[in-house]
Amino acid sequence: MNPQGTDLFGSAILVLAITFLFLFALDRRSKRKQHFRQIPGIMQFKRSVGEAIEQGKRIHVSLGSAGLPGETSASALSGLGALRSIAQFSSLGDLPPESTSGNGSIALLSKETLRNSFSSFDSTQLFDPDNGRMTGVTPFSYALGTIPVIGQEKVGTNLVVGHFGPEAAYLCDAARRQNAFLLGGSDALPAQAVLYVTAEDTLIGEETFAAGAYLDKGLFQTASLRTQDVLRWVLIIIMVVSVIDKIVTSLTGRPWL
Amino acid sequence: MKISIAAIFAIAAGLIVLIGFVYPLPVLTEISTYFLSWAVVVAGVATLVGIINLIGVHLRKPFRHQNRDFYSPVLIASFFITLVIGLWLTPADKSFQHVVTSIQVPVETSLLAILSITLLAAVVKLFRMRKGLMLWSFLISAVLFIIFGSGMLVIVSDRSPLSNWIAYLNIIPLAGARGILIGVALGSLMTGLRLLFGSDRPYDG
Numbered sequence A: 001m002n003p004q005g006t007d008l009f010g011s012a013i014l015v016l017a018i019t020f021l022f023l024f025a026l027d028r029r030s031k032r033k034q035h036f037r038q039i040p041g042i043m044q045f046k047r048s049v050g051e052a053i054e055q056g057k058r059i060h061v062s063l064g065s066a067g068l069p070g071e072t073s074a075s076a077l078s079g080l081g082a083l084r085s086i087a088q089f090s091s092l093g094d095l096p097p098e099s100t101s102g103n104g105s106i107a108l109l110s111k112e113t114l115r116n117s118f119s120s121f122d123s124t125q126l127f128d129p130d131n132g133r134m135t136g137v138t139p140f141s142y143a144l145g146t147i148p149v150i151g152q153e154k155v156g157t158n159l160v161v162g163h164f165g166p167e168a169a170y171l172c173d174a175a176r177r178q179n180a181f182l183l184g185g186s187d188a189l190p191a192q193a194v195l196y197v198t199a200e201d202t203l204i205g206e207e208t209f210a211a212g213a214y215l216d217k218g219l220f221q222t223a224s225l226r227t228q229d230v231l232r233w234v235l236i237i238i239m240v241v242s243v244i245d246k247i248v249t250s251l252t253g254r255p256w257l
Numbered sequence B: 001m002k003i004s005i006a007a008i009f010a011i012a013a014g015l016i017v018l019i020g021f022v023y024p025l026p027v028l029t030e031i032s033t034y035f036l037s038w039a040v041v042v043a044g045v046a047t048l049v050g051i052i053n054l055i056g057v058h059l060r061k062p063f064r065h066q067n068r069d070f071y072s073p074v075l076i077a078s079f080f081i082t083l084v085i086g087l088w089l090t091p092a093d094k095s096f097q098h099v100v101t102s103i104q105v106p107v108e109t110s111l112l113a114i115l116s117i118t119l120l121a122a123v124v125k126l127f128r129m130r131k132g133l134m135l136w137s138f139l140i141s142a143v144l145f146i147i148f149g150s151g152m153l154v155i156v157s158d159r160s161p162l163s164n165w166i167a168y169l170n171i172i173p174l175a176g177a178r179g180i181l182i183g184v185a186l187g188s189l190m191t192g193l194r195l196l197f198g199s200d201r202p203y204d205g
Helices: A003-026 A040-054 A073-090 A104-120 A139-152 A168-177 A189-198 A207-215 A219-252 B005-022 B026-063 B072-089 B094-129 B133-150 B161-196
Strands: A058-064 A098-101 A132-134 A155-163 A181-186 A201-203
Touching: A003 A219, A003 B005, A003 B161, A040 A058, A040 A073, A040 A155, A040 A181, A040 A201, A040 A207, A058 A073, A058 A104, A058 A139, A073 A104, A073 A155, A073 A207, A073 B161, A098 A104, A098 A139, A104 A132, A104 B026, A132 B026, A139 A155, A139 A168, A139 B094, A155 A168, A155 A207, A168 A181, A168 A189, A168 B094, A181 A189, A181 A207, A189 A201, A189 B094, A189 B161, A201 A207, A207 A219, A207 B161, A219 B161, B005 B026, B005 B161, B026 B072, B072 B094, B094 B133, B133 B161
Parallel strands: A058 A098, A058 A155, A098 A132, A155 A181, A181 A201
Antiparallel strands: none
């Protein structure tokens, strides 16, 4: 596909995504009945959050080292969505959640997310600005700065969602030493492989971005999950059709489409 | 849905940048460039705020009643020594760069070496954490592609029928990686749209 074709295809997918998003958000039936693909990692994480709150432990959300503006910031922003829901669950517990990131802008946004979540539940006494902090500016310094948070701050459950490299293994190792659950997901392939080996449960591919929406099933969140599923099928159909087209073309010498 | 002024500005800026991407009109492109350059400046200031916050946390850590961290004074001392020398010599100074990289590079390389041991130990523990077909598929493919990637099979000549099979097998991880990346792209798109339409608003809850 030439650059012009790529731009056209990208724009078409974007328009399709916006259309489906609004169609599903306006669909009244979606408010009544919602069926989603079950993601075992997220179900296990929800159970683990409940246990941590019961035991008076903290939930730690690690947002990775991506920053704003950047191509890899979407996973961290998705993690912020999950942080908001976790803060709302935690307002029932003794200890507020802790968020760490490797970038100043994401750290500021995590503070804002925590502050707003607590104020919307009249639990402003739980807000501590140090609970949304930057622990290092390079990927390795970030990972090493986060290890004491997991080890010393009574963390019972960890959610690792963001842009990571292989250094994510250090976070998983620290969580294992504390017998704390860790659910990991990243937009980077090396981190996904490392998390599969080291984390208790893993989010693969688009599941990483669905964590926030699965935890907070608002109207737009559920619509975005349904749109994501529809677009996945659209892409699968396009790929299968283009493979058939290539096979037919190579066998007959004439393009099928 | 209550929308604040910050949300209106954020959504408007996001829409202008998006429309500028789809329809690259000169006016939209110029405005988008302005917005992006402002974002870079704000991100720089945010990093500074993050560093001040980090130092603040480490200044309090040695005086806490529980979980005192005695490595924090080392971090604070290192930070201020680097900051003062950096301001004095400027970060462009060759000798300053040499000293910093001479510390940072060996430390990070050693961490990578430790990481390989950590991962090896994790693979052994993997048998306890995961069961079934996925575990064996992962392990077999990991071993197989380590062998392929190590160059041990260079003795297999280009004319051997085995080389064709190896070439076919090498496509499998590429296809898998592309599949995951398509998923990541879809997830990024939906996260972006949720932010753009004000459903996720980390800047004002």
